[in-house]
Amino acid sequence: MRLSELGEFGLIARLAARFGQGLPPGMVGIGDDCAVIPWDEGTSLLVTTDLLIEGTHFRLGDLSPRDLGHKALAVNLSDIAAMGGVPESAFLGLGLPESTPVEWVEELIDGLGELAAATGTRVLGGDTTRSTAGVVLDLTVLGRAPTAHLKLRAGGRPGDVVAVTTSLGDSAAGLRLLLDQASARPPDEAAAATDELALIRRHVRPHPQLAEGRWLASRPEVHALLDLSDGLDSDLRQILQASSLGATIELDRLPCSAELSRCAARRGWDALPLAATGGEDYGLLLTLAPAAATETARAFAADLGHPLHLIGQLQEAPGLVYRQAGRPVELTDRGFAHF
């Protein structure tokens, strides 16, 4: 069997089966946003790592080295956010072609260093090496969280309300705009250009929701929490599988930004499938006790300055059901379709 048939999730499942046995109490291994290691009475060490490879995760022409440095750290900080943690240190594995200009490397380090400084993350080590395989970046971030606040993806309960902390699909739209760069552009109105630049910026400079993660993790009514990296559909299925539950999502409630709505209208795109499946928004996905949902959303908006969107509900019956105007719809390759 080739790896392409097993898939990334299949490989992770095998690794988790091999290395997940017999962990001591309080330790969490492969399968959640971060590994968790007991630190002291009340505190846990969080560890997360992400490997970014040129040609797989990014094309050098699509983003500046400063963006790339920012993004490599941001995606790891997003994992720390999803555990309600505070980032503390970062370790950078950096593989670079010999012909790389030093200025390019310095800009990359600047992008990473600026986000590190803004979030209190110390860059404490790493490894640099020549690469004959393009640019390779591996970031490992360590953080700490109150053990009592840890919310794992297995924490979902039947009846929980499903919520997200960002608009969905912006990053995927930005990526699509980058990939379509060679194709026909819409009439070059200033408004369209502004919208599209905003979407591309959401893709290349994601904002890790550290304050939101800490706020949500501290609330007992929040049961499961993870970050939106692979897209709502894929990430919600992680909660469902880990919690042995199903969910219903109301498409009418999926938050789409004004930029995405206008860009989709101009370009004739369907925004809903982008919102449901597009990855790399790096907001947070959570489930919370239904009795507390409305009040939590109010308090979240008051404290964090942006809305918590309630978009569906967990249920005992397995499967992920999408509904539109009260009727179930099916997610197909070409978008949502009524049965």
Place this chain on the structure above:
Amino acid sequence: MRLSELGEFGLIARLAARFGQGLPPGMVGIGDDCAVIPWDEGTSLLVTTDLLIEGTHFRLGDLSPRDLGHKALAVNLSDIAAMGGVPESAFLGLGLPESTPVEWVEELIDGLGELAAATGTRVLGGDTTRSTAGVVLDLTVLGRAPTAHLKLRAGGRPGDVVAVTTSLGDSAAGLRLLLDQASARPPDEAAAATDELALIRRHVRPHPQLAEGRWLASRPEVHALLDLSDGLDSDLRQILQASSLGATIELDRLPCSAELSRCAARRGWDALPLAATGGEDYGLLLTLAPAAATETARAFAADLGHPLHLIGQLQEAPGLVYRQAGRPVELTDRGFAHF
């Protein structure tokens, strides 16, 4: 300027200058074998990361996936050993071409998992991804060490005896044999084949000296300690630079294995430059108080079952001097030459 002109050490120096400022007491950042983070009264957390890229660090035809998994973990454990630490957890970033057979990945995981189990290292997380750039492995290992035992490379003192814990040059000879595979082989005697297989094995399955590291770190007479990854010449210069000292190395005392000596004689190689500059032996390099050196070497051999080789001395005068039969010699591209 291109990266090839700045070099890896130049890049690390820039990173250390940027991120090494204002660290709190007890924290060590870029530049030693591991980063050090205070854990609790008396204990420090160690973090090390190594990035291995196909085509730069290994060729798939030269070693089995089991060897590769072993080696990727071993080189990180060697950094933990050089801090006198106990490894605790490992995080694997793994980039693989889609066409990779699943069996190949499983063998790699087996090689890593066997060494992890043998050393009490838990594999707690990682990231797997498709790679269009060949096989990429990034291992991050966390460990713990008694803070009082930490020996940094800046610890060398004038008059210290320089010592190593392994024979030198075996791994470099093994690599040379692998690279020369296409060239003429020596008469295929069984003895030659046995020697050469042993040298190749030292290259593809290095043994991290964790017990040796803990033993040495616990001795107050040991002042500086690091692992032999880049080769004696390069690694000793790290101590000299960090300690602002020079050293004299007696070539007659460099430990060469019987396998290397015989292989070099058969193939007409000069073993001494391999021993002085060949990398990846993954033994330990240390400096220790001269009054204690002989007794420490005796106790080391008695407790660990193999010798501690005393090969030279640190001095105030800068520079690294090699001597042979009492006379200074110069290391050139073609080996050691008398002035």
